[in-house]
Amino acid sequence: MKNVFTNTKKVILMVAMMATVMGYANEISLIKYGRDLRATALTIANVKEGNLLSIKDGYGITLYKEVIEQTGLYNKGFDLTDLPDGNYFFELEKDMEIKTIPFTVKSNEVTFNKEKETKVFKPFVREKKDLVYITKLAPNKEPLAISVYGLYGGSSELLYKETIEGVQNIERAFKLQEGKYKIVFASNNREFTKYINK
Numbered sequence: 001m002k003n004v005f006t007n008t009k010k011v012i013l014m015v016a017m018m019a020t021v022m023g024y025a026n027e028i029s030l031i032k033y034g035r036d037l038r039a040t041a042l043t044i045a046n047v048k049e050g051n052l053l054s055i056k057d058g059y060g061i062t063l064y065k066e067v068i069e070q071t072g073l074y075n076k077g078f079d080l081t082d083l084p085d086g087n088y089f090f091e092l093e094k095d096m097e098i099k100t101i102p103f104t105v106k107s108n109e110v111t112f113n114k115e116k117e118t119k120v121f122k123p124f125v126r127e128k129k130d131l132v133y134i135t136k137l138a139p140n141k142e143p144l145a146i147s148v149y150g151l152y153g154g155s156s157e158l159l160y161k162e163t164i165e166g167v168q169n170i171e172r173a174f175k176l177q178e179g180k181y182k183i184v185f186a187s188n189n190r191e192f193t194k195y196i197n198k
Contacts, residue, residue: 039077058087136170151180
């Protein structure tokens, strides 16, 4: 019985210390607990209500999805050792960016690869009167394909298509008449869609 109280005190002390340390974390931190606890603590600073956290496998199939409910600091433990051997990643989708944190499971051991973490910036669309402004940050000058479709009843028509490359700060403006439109963006092996109703 004395052993149980001693171990409980250690766990409580460890959780209190981790909470303090995690409060000073810049962005995302991962802490692996000992073998007996079999969990990994994921802490993310500066999340907003509505951000989306997912765990995906190497093929991009979503295994876990959670909409973050509180703005501020997100902290949760995950038992990743039960996953089959393979490559996986955490994905945090914010308003303007998507971050991925890759990890590998092999023989019930979880290994995180901090060097392969990625950050993809999403296109931002702003409407002002009859103008639509598109901006995107492309730190590695990665290309952005833009396709503008007019929506008419149940059909669509491609009105404009362009691929922008070799620029870090992508900026475009379109003048659209009244109607319904769909703008499709393709960049970093991802596709984003924005619907506009003028």
